[in-house]
Amino acid sequence: MTLGLSAAQLAAGTASADDGSTPSTASDTDNGLRITGPPTVDAYAYPGESFAFLDSVRYLAAPEVGYEFATKRDSYGATPMMTMTTVDGTRRGETVTVPAELVDGMNGIKDGLRVRIVNSQGKVVFDEKRTLCPAGYDTRRIAPNGPSEASYPAFCGGNWFTRSVVFGVDQGWAANLEAYTDVKGVKIGHRLTMTTAITEPVAAFLGIPDSERKLKQKVTVRNASKEWGDDGGFAGEPVEGFSAEGADVGQLMQDVSPGTASAGGIEDSGVVERTPNLYLAEEVKRADNATASAKPGTKGAAPKVADPRDGTLPDLVAEPAWSIGTERQGGKDRLTFNAHEWNAGPAPLVVEGFRRPNKSVMDAYQFFYEDGEQVGYARTGTMKYHAAPGHNHWHFLDFAQYELVTPQGDLVTTSGKQSWCLVPTDPVDMLAENAAWRPELIGLESACGGKEATWMRESLPVGWGDTYAQYQTEAFDLTGVPNGTYKIRITVNPDGNLHEVTAENNVSLRKVVIGGKPGARTVKVPKIDGVDTETGDYLFATESARTAGTASMSSHSHH
Incomplete structure (x- = not known):
């Protein structure tokens, strides 16, 4: 040969x-x-x-x-x-x-x-x-x-x-x-x-x-x-999920444009040398065997840090809204959209929840890693159990905010989406330093959890994002909203509770033109950077997969 x-x-x-x-x-x-x-x-x-x-x-x-x-x-x-x-x-x-x-x-x-x-x-x-x-x-x-x-x-x-x-x-x-x-x-x-x-x-x-x-x-x-x-x-029927036993997601994840990246371009670095992401290999093994604690300040835990080093931080980025449409639901006209936030690195975003004794909420802490080793943590918010159809798992309350605003930035209405179960659903930059090429190794069974959970870990590895479809009660209520031009404003880390490299890329805006009449509202979405993102709904995660503890890359909704 x-x-x-x-x-x-x-x-x-x-x-x-x-x-x-x-x-x-x-x-x-x-x-x-x-x-x-x-x-x-x-x-x-x-x-x-x-x-x-x-x-x-x-x-x-x-x-x-x-x-x-x-x-x-x-x-x-x-x-x-x-x-x-x-x-x-x-x-x-x-x-x-x-x-x-x-x-x-x-x-x-x-x-x-x-x-x-x-x-x-x-x-x-x-x-x-x-x-x-x-x-x-x-x-x-x-x-x-x-x-x-x-x-x-x-x-x-x-x-x-x-x-x-x-x-x-x-x-x-x-x-x-x-x-x-x-x-x-x-x-x-x-x-x-x-x-x-x-x-x-x-x-x-x-x-x-x-x-x-x-x-x-x-x-x-x-x-x-x-x-x-x-x-x-039938033989070989795909199973949702993206573990080694999951579906052939390569055929589910179809590219939808001739070119998509953050406006302003990225460095022409080619194939970078990647340092091993030891968080994915070693820390997760410890997490899989972890026992619940009311707070992470127990013997052996890393000390709290008030000002973590940049090399231990994620960089959270909000991309423009996409797959935007209208629907009539519950007697109301709504503006539906997809929202996508991702982590540009250099460190993973790791948020863990520790259940308060005999309470139905968890205190959320952000953990920091350097060269694969945990070097500290800081209190960052709250997790609550979301008991609703299609959910029935724990949500982190301090991740993002979705708003419909005027062209001048004045608030019109907010999305009904106020909490998140974070898992990596979409690859964004696999050439980023420390990007995780196989995020399934994180052990996503801990990501969303059941009602009885006492500890929770949610994560966005470097290079990965999390896509959410906002529809029904999570979409924008258009009742009383006049026809005209507006913007969908997506803000990641809106309260500044999460430590990250910079907040300069935390907000994105997407222009929309709303028309029609009550009961039949319409929306037009101008191209962005010459690309029409409204030619198809390419959404790569399912809420049922989160409930089951795995991330899936298929064309379904994700709450």
Whole structure:
């Protein structure tokens, strides 16, 4: 088998592929990416239906050298740029730029994967090109030469305000490729042949020889009722959540613009050297075994600090509102919107609640970390149990504020949303210093808690944000609000109770034009930085997932 191309050969191979010639390869050493999987898989159909569900098992493997991809954009409307770097142990190879025509926004490599299925008569029943996301929720170790745990995020993609994402395949690991397929025109008992291939232009760039870029699998269509019941799921049905056992969130998190980042741009730092976020590895282990205390000032706790150092602080940022609309609910017209706040670092935001003895509230404390070690804490507010449909968990009361204001900044009305359960739902800047690439390691089972909880930890790791959908009673009540131009003002840390690096980026404003008449109000939302954020509702967290103690990245509401 052939070696994946070096940085120089990658560039040369891409150029030759563009002019129609055959790209060069290096040596006979097994050093590059390859597609692999079992020779036989199953599909499932229900009796009487000509429709099957197929969730194949197939991987992109990196047996000897890891491959890291980083994509970033400098403004909301900028075109994302992707780079690729090979990683051999601690040695990083040359970073090369992925050709623009191969970049699908923040989602991965454009048209990099082709899935083709034929029936036993040779008729094509499915043929589709897909974005290649070299990540996956189900990573597998294939050799002892790489890291003991997968290091890259389990998905590709982002939201309107994502600045940068990172994905890849670790040395000695294989990443699960998106595999779900609906196949029409087939029935129980049919036998199919499925070929999954890295497409030729992408294979040329990655240095994957023809013999290693394709995987052929035999498929048998089985009875879903016998396997899963008449009202059950089917083979491989995704489960909400983004742990190793969760859904393939890479296909749920779809990039929604040609470029989204904070206005004013970000530094052109490329792939940064990341220091290990020991908070995610060590402190969480202690937290999982922690016992409740009325206050953190017990023996062995770190001392309280009145003025924590900047290196131990988060930087909370409010992004503009998006997915803005109107609804009629409870006899009232409301203005709905999504709100998004995130942590730019350099340290995680960690807030813990300690229940007052025999009381229904918790005292909230912010904890500070330096080089992975807890170095202090400070009182920062209150947590209360929110007993309401879709909630039934603990909320932190001092995180954000949502207001509708006039163009001059005068208050018109406030949102009904006054408390939060903080978990990382959206990647925003995976190239930020100390960014957490696998936030599921935090142990989100402690994030929201049940009624009986005596201790709570809520967190926003560096590089991650939390998206909330404001609708029904949490949206703006438009009763008595005249038609006209207004702004949605989002303020994170409105009371200044949370310690952070700066408050200069804590407020965002989004212009809206309200029209219509009572019972049928309308809203127009001008573009921001040339980008229309109202083309779809891409929301990546569910309240049910919070109640269950995991974060989910799917198109549902989040309270």
